[in-house]
Amino acid sequence: MFPLEIYFVLTLILFVITILFYISKIREYNPRKSQYIIFILLLIMCSIFFSNLGSFILSGIGESVETALFSGFSQLLLFFSVFVFIKSFFISDQDIIELKAPSRYRARKGSIKIGKIMRKERKKHKFFLSLKDLERHMFVCGTTGSGKSNFLQFFLTNFKKCYDIPFLLVEFKGEYTFLQDIIEDLLIIKPGENFSINIFNPEGANPEIHAERIFDILKSGQFLDEHAEFSPQMQKVLVDILTIVCSNPQYQNWKGFFNQCEQYLENEKRNIPMLHQSLVSIKNRIRRFSLGPLKAIFATRYKLSIKELFDKNILIDLSSIIRLGGEKEDALFFLNMVLKYLWDKNLTQGAYQFKGIKHLTIIEDVQYFAPKDLSSQSKLTTYLEDIALLQRGTGECLISIATRPQVSEEILANCGVLIVFKSYMQRSLLREILNLEEENEDYLSILEEGQCIARVNSVKRPFLLWVPYIERHWLKRGEVNIKNKQILKRLKDKDKPDIKLNREELKQNTKKEIKIIKTGSRLRKIKKSLKNKGTIHKYYCKFCGKEVEQNVEKCEECSTKLEKEDKEQRELENFIDTLLDKQTKS
Incomplete structure (x- = not known):
């Protein structure tokens, strides 16, 4: 028989844990791990109860009143625990987001991991973004602290693992500097501290x-x-x-x-x-x-x-402009100048032999650089609009991050990937571009930190996505400068040709040159010997001695038919002249 005192203590502990679990469900916590622990404990206690059922009944009849109370109260606690545990699953969460999740097959069509698909409150399989979807640009939106920057850091880390495509990231807060320890050869540029632009140089x-x-x-x-x-x-x-x-x-x-x-x-x-x-x-x-x-x-x-800037991994930290005494307009001017040079470069290359994305341009706080209310007032503030609208064919991909969707309509209309974290403002607009049902508009305001609703061109419907949190740290200015110097030196050394390979190539080329020179020398000797015989460029009739032109059948003076060996001689000389011409050109 199982000791009754121990059985009573275990059922009491189980009852307390079950009550706490029930309360947490009512308060809309998510004690997912504890429910498995309670379930295992219930199985153990029920197995103990049924295996000792006869002993517990007899102890309640033939033993003392104290033992009978212990036994009866223990069974009551166990039954209450089972009842409360089952009842907790009937508590419906009013804030569950129910969106149809893409299949595992469709979720793995891409190569860039951006998070895990969620079905209701459960994390399912990973989702991989394809480069083809990214070709049509990306827009990320959400309130402060909802997880936008964390998503971008997670995306960039996984993107660089898959593709050796350079990117230009522009931000205000200096919160991406730690990526220099994660992404290889990431140069951090701080205008006025380690970089400048000559605006007069076209x-x-x-x-x-x-x-x-x-x-x-x-x-x-x-x-x-x-x-x-x-x-x-x-x-x-x-x-x-x-x-x-x-x-x-x-x-x-x-x-x-x-x-x-x-x-x-x-x-x-x-x-x-x-x-x-x-x-x-x-x-x-x-x-x-x-x-x-x-x-x-x-x-x-x-x-x-x-x-x-446009063939390396670059992070531009515009906070240095603010530290120098500048304002938002100064940062806008600087960024527009950078984008102007990027625009010129892409126009020069054009869409010749377009083979997908060649460069990423990532702009944090895009609402400052391409606001909706200024797009009609000027042309150059819409450089970002022009990149989104016109330069996809040149291999340029624009990724825009904003706290609200109050940005140019061209940017919103030309994004193949839309990621929306918790948002309270302009939810109707976000619902439309996400292709959400009208009754699901409140989903945008009940998203938890790290959760977002994604809309991808290759997936028919929007779905719920969870992005893991990335631990970040801060790099000091001295550390950044040291790493920049090391990266520049490494890139410079990488651009230098390999001496060993050059020696082999030089050796092979030298052999070819020697062979060509020898061949040319032989041809010249043959030509010289023919010239010494008086048969190069001048031909004479053997009957009358009259000089005759090339490629004629008989002498014009005496109508003597030229001999076969004379024709063969001319053909040989013509062939030698052709070879020498080719040799001279090469």
Whole structure:
């Protein structure tokens, strides 16, 4: 017989655990592991009860009152535990998200792991995103702290494991620096600290077009007062000056720009009224980039050029601009200049032999750089729109992250992958682009941290996705600089050709050259010997001695038919001339 005292203690513990489990279910906690523990304990206690059933009944009849109470109370606790445990499963959670999950086969069509598919509250199989879906761009949205940045970090880590495709990540908060320890050869760029742009250098683009775009960027960033009357004539003045500066490498600096302003004023002051006041206003607004603390962003030269940004893994931390005393508009101006050079590069390459994604551009807080309310006011703030709309065919992929969907409609309309974390604002808009049913709109506000609703072109319906949390750490500025130097050195060494391979190639090429030279030398000797015999380029009739032309059958003077050996001689000489011509060209 099983000891009754121990049996009573075990049933009491089981009853307490079951009651706590029931309370947690009512309060909408998720004690998934504890339910398995309770189930195992119930099986053990029930097996003990049924195996000792006769002993427990006899102890309740023939033993003392105390023993009978112990036995009866123990059975009561056990039965109550079973009842409460079963009843807890009938408690319905009002906040369960019920979306149809894609099959395991469809979820594994891609290669980039982005999380696990959830069915109600249970994590199922992993979901892999395909590169084909990513070709149509991605938009990630959600409130602060819902898991957007964690998703992007998880995505980038797995993306680089699968593909050697460079990316450009632009962010404000410096929360991605730890990726330098995870992603190989990730350069962290901080404008004004270890990187700068010469905005007057068109980098191979048409100087006049480059000047027009600088003007538009300045105007869209509201450095040139939006409410001021900028007539077409006034715009032409500034563009003319910028064109002169951008066309001549000697003027491609701030000193050259201001000198050309003075020169232009001297030349055109009689032709353009109020030119002096307009130029003073323009110079005062632009002077912040040339003389103030932001000078380091657009004046200092560093080892890495703007052209090298787009074939490496780059993280641009715009928080350095804020630390230098800049504002959001300054960061907008800097980013638009970077995107301008990216735009030029992609237009130069075009869609020739398009074979998929060649480069990723990832923008955090995209609502600052391509807001919906500014897209109709200017052209250059929509560089991100143009990339989303026009440059998919050039191999460019845009990934936009925002706290709310108040961004350009072009970005929303041209995204093949949509990831939405918990959101309270504009849920109806998000529901439409997610293709959710109207009655499921409240799903967007009850998502837990790390959960998101995903819509992928290759999957017919949206589904619930769980993204694992990535532990992050912070890198100090000195650590970042040291790693950047190591990466640049490693990339430079990688670009150097292999000496051993070069020696082998040189050896093989030398052998070929020697063989070619020997062949050419032999041909020249043969030609020389024929020339010494007087038979090269000049042919004579054996009957009359008259010189005859090549490729004729008989002598024009005496009509003597040329002998066969003379024709063979000419054919040999023609063949030698052909070989020498080919040898000379090669």
